[in-house]
Amino acid sequence: MHLLLIEDDLDLGADLQRALAGHGLTSEWVRGVHHARTLTDDRDTLPYACVLLDLGLPDGDGLALLRTWRRDGFALPVIVLTARDGVASRVDGLDAGADDYVVKPAAPEEVASRVRAVTRRAAGQASAVWSVGRLHVDTRRREVRADGFVVPLSPKEFLIVAELARHPGEVVAKHRLTRALAPLGEPLELSALEWHIHNLRRKLGDDCIRTVRGVGYGLGE
Template sequence: MRILLVEDDPLLGKGTRLGLEQDGLTVDWVQDGQTAETAALTHDYAAVLLDLGLPGQDGMTLLRSLRRRGYAQPILIITARHEVFDRVAGLDAGADDFVIKPFDLEELGARVRAAVRRGAGRASDEIVHGDIVIDRSRRVVRQRGRVVSLTTREFALLLALLARPGQVLTRANLEEALYGWGSEVESNAIEVHIHHLRRKLGRDLIRTVHRLGYCVRELE
């Protein structure tokens, strides 16, 4: 799951990105409003984490602008202001949730997942696909009740594929979902991860579509 983090403070931005990555998210981090707007409109993010106190275009303006352009993905506000007035203004402007500084990384991750889940119209954090049950909040994958141990990347890859069963995802699609900007991606990284997933969860789960990419079988 790839999210956009808009935070001008270098230290906080870096810490937040690292923390969310430890949670298995892929994070693109930008430091100002203009870049954030371009990034949000040109990439497919599961959610946007937005700091309100930005230099140049401030967070509220960006939030309104995105919503006006019909941007429908969940937007969570990170702010130091926690008065009811500020929260109401933020929520009314189109924010889905509020996180007050200094926040807990676990809670931030949970709120992002919750917002994404709600955005996708799901009530639970659990994804069931055949005999595979994925608990997104605890990042636990079970197959026929047996826990399957996956790395962060494998987990993210599995989620990306399961998000759209039956749809073919190209290697580029998957790389974008897995890696943030500036990460160096080995040319065969996706193939390696797919290989590991098949080894752990069975060969039939992921189908290779020749010259196009990969897809997960749609269940009847």
């Protein structure tokens, strides 16, 4: 899972990014409002599953950024991660549209758990095991079961299934999938994505992944 981390403190940002990677969460780290806006302007190609947002930023207020995002229909889960621990600050953050509010310092394992929780809720799932049709996607174990049996998948194959499972009933655009598969580098070639989809159908069954020509892929019917 790939995150957008917005944190101005150099030491804290580096430590948190490194610690979250140990929990299977990659991230793109920026230190200000302007850079965050630039990265989230194109909503159709966002590679992020969740945003971790500090409030006290050098070029603006994180809370104002959050309000602007929600006003503009930005639906990505956002966790406020801040040193502001007052009740009024928590209420303001949640009322502005935050999905969760975490006071620093926070243990990385707690932050990772909260990320899994908000992304699970956003996907309409009740636990760490996401059920879509006959597939069960365990986001903690990074494991996929089909009809109750574990299916051996490569890391990229798992990422494809997990990304599709985050959008149940929807079609995920090809360019969004290629970006999600290589969040820290150049997007995957479309031919490589199609090869992975071919392999997934062979392993999971032809009916598990549907193609909408010219658009992308979805799970199940």
